[in-house]
Structures are given as C-alpha cells and as structure tokens.
Amino acid sequence: DAKTTQPNSMESNEEEPVHLPCNHSTISGTDYIHWYRQLPSQGPEYVIHGLTSNVNNRMASLAIAEDRKSSTLILHRATLRDAAVYYCTSGGSSNTGKLIFGQGTTLQVKP
Amino acid sequence: EPEVTQTPSHQVTQMGQEVILRCVPISNHLYFYWYRQILGQKVEFLVSFYNNEISEKSEIFDDQFSVERPDGSNFTLKIRSTKLEDSAMYFCASRFPPLGEEESYEQYFGPGTRLTVT
Numbered sequence: 097d098a099k100t101t102q103p104n105s106m107e108s109n110e111e112e113p114v115h116l117p118c119n120h121s122t123i124s125g126t127d128y129i130h131w132y133r134q135l136p137s138q139g140p141e142y143v144i145h146g147l148t149s150n151v152n153n154r155m156a157s158l159a160i161a162e163d164r165k166s167s168t169l170i171l172h173r174a175t176l177r178d179a180a181v182y183y184c185t186s187g188g189s190s191n192t193g194k195l196i197f198g199q200g201t202t203l204q205v206k207p
Numbered sequence: 208e209p210e211v212t213q214t215p216s217h218q219v220t221q222m223g224q225e226v227i228l229r230c231v232p233i234s235n236h237l238y239f240y241w242y243r244q245i246l247g248q249k250v251e252f253l254v255s256f257y258n259n260e261i262s263e264k265s266e267i268f269d270d271q272f273s274v275e276r277p278d279g280s281n282f283t284l285k286i287r288s289t290k291l292e293d294s295a296m297y298f299c300a301s302r303f304p305p306l307g308e309e310e311s312y313e314q315y316f317g318p319g320t321r322l323t324v325t
Contacts (some may be wrong), residue, residue, distance in 0.1 A: 128312060139211075139298045139316030140250060183250070192255040192263040193238050193302060193312060199249050 100184045102199040107204045108174045116169040116201050118184030123164060130195060131158065131169050133180040140183065140197075143169065180203045209233045211317035213299050219323045220289055228284045228320045230299030239282045240300040240314065241274065243267070250298065256282065289324045296321050 101119040108114040120129060128147050132140040144151055144158045146167070151158040157170040171178055181200040212231045220226050230244050241253040254264040256274055274283045282301075286293055300314040 130312065134250075139300075139319050140314075141316065142313040145312060192257070193314065194240065194252045194255050194263055195242075195250075195314060196252060197242075197250040 100186055100196075102182070102184055102198055102201045104199065105202040105204065107206060108171075110176060110205055110207050111173050114171040114174045114178070114205075115204065116182050116203065117166065117186075118168070118198075119166045120184065120186055121165040123186055125164075127163075127186050129158070129160060129167050130185045131156070132183045132185060132195070132197075133178075134183065134200070135177075135180045143182070174203075174205045176205050176207060179203055184191070209315075211299055211301055211315050211319050213297075213317040215320060216318070217321045217323070219325065221306035222291060222324055226267075226286050226289055226322065228286075228297050228299075229324070230282045230284075230302030230317055231280055232282055233303075234280070236287055236315070238262075238302045238304065238314075239276070240302075241276075241284045242298045242300065242321075243295040244298065244319075245295045253284075253297075266282050282313055286322075293325050294324045303322050304313065 128145050130145040131143040133143050134140045144153050145157050146158045146160050159168045181202050183196050183197045183200040185195045210304050214229045239256040243253055244250045252265050254274055255262045256266045271287045273282050296319045298319045299317045302314045
C-alpha cells in the first residue's frame with residue numbers, strides 16, 4: 097500500500113485560494129489518487145480523484161505531477177465551511193477499492 | 208440525496224461484551240466497507256465486502272471481528288469480545304462499481320458510530 101505524506105496543518109484566509117500538497121512517491125502506476133475531507137464530527141467526504149491528468153469538479157481541482165509522485169488539491173476560494181481535515185489517499189481503485197488514509201492536513205480558514 | 212446511515216450513533220459497552228454496529232448502505236451500491244478512527248488518529252481500513260463475501264481485510268480485522276449482510280439492505284460489523292482498545296469511531300462506506308471508462312471510485316461514508324468500551 098502506497099504511503100502518503102501531507103503537512104499537518106495549513107491556514108488560509110477566506111475567499112483566497114488554497115493549495116494542499118501531498119507526496120505519494122511509492123504509488124503504483126495504476127492507483128488513482130483520491131482526496132477526501134472530514135468535517136468536524138462527520139465521516140469522510142469525497143472531494144476529487146485522478147490518475148494522471150489534472151481534474152476539475154465543482155468542489156476543487158487536482159493537479160498531478162508528471163511523475164505522479166505528488167499532487168496538489170486546489171480550493172479556488174476557501175470558505176469557512178471548507179475548514180476540515182483533508183486526506184490524500186492511495187488505493188480506492190483496486191479490486192477491493194479500499195482507501196489508505198494518511199494523517200491528513202488540518203485546514204483552518206480565517207474570516 | 209441518498210446517504211449511508213449508521214446506528215447507533217453512540218454505543219457504550221463493557222469489556223468482553225459483544226457489540227453489533229449497523230449500517231444501511233446506499234441501495235444500488237455493491238461494495239461495502241468498514242473503517243475505524245481512534246480519537247485523534249487517522250482513519251484506518253478494516254474490511255471490504257463484495258458479492259456476499261469479504262474481499263479484503265486488514266491486520267486489525269482479526270477473529271474477533273465479523274461482517275454480515277443479513278437481508279440485502281443492512282451491513283453489520285460484529286465485535287465478539289470487545290477490548291478497551293476497540294474504542295473508536297466506526298465508519299461504514301459503500302460505493303457503486305466503476306462504469307467503464309467513466310470510472311467513479313467515490314466512496315460514500317456514513318456519519319459513524321462512536322464505540323466506547325469501559
């Protein structure tokens with residue numbers, strides 16, 4: 097199982113973009129990169145996933161390095177409701193789909 | 208919007224007792240999971256379940272744990288003889304199989320059951 101490494105915490109101001117980095121240097125060639133977030137007292141919530149190309153959805157963008165050893169989750173305009181723990185995960189696309197979570201990045205958003 | 212539900216929200220039990228945590232996955236999903244999160248720690252995979260059998264389990268999921276889909280809608284996690292270290296938040300998740308090239312591996316998580324073993 098590939099290991100992911102993220103900064104423990106980050107701060108952002110409301111309405112500003114946030115770039116959340118993740119290192120996954122041991123990820124296999126066929127493993128997707130998934131991002132989930134966990135709001136206080138809730139279960140994890142899917143944010144976005146990708147394999148090689150950059151991806152956009154209504155919640156965020158995902159920029160994947162060409163060598164796939166790292167990726168960056170981009171929240172274009174942080175809101176107070178985006179304060180959460182963000183997890184970069186490996187797996188999710190194996191036959192079983194299990195997700196391997198790292199410690200995650202706690203994002204604080206200041207008004 | 209469909210959602211995964213879990214009951215109870217909080218379960219307190221004494222060491223050595225059996226507990227059953229219940230989950231109702233989203234109705235057309237075919238893959239089911241249990242994860243746990245000890246307070247202040249990361250989310251850990253326990254087990255995946257597909258086609259009425261365990262497809263993968265972690266080292267945490269020892270003989271004290273079992274899963275069942277008894278009636279086509281519920282998905283349960285049983286801990287036969289609880290230990291203090293089983294105290295954690297337990298999350299159920301489910302997903303639909305990826306559809307061809309438009310792969311979607313999104314897992315939907317329930318709100319969790321907080322298990323406290325005293």
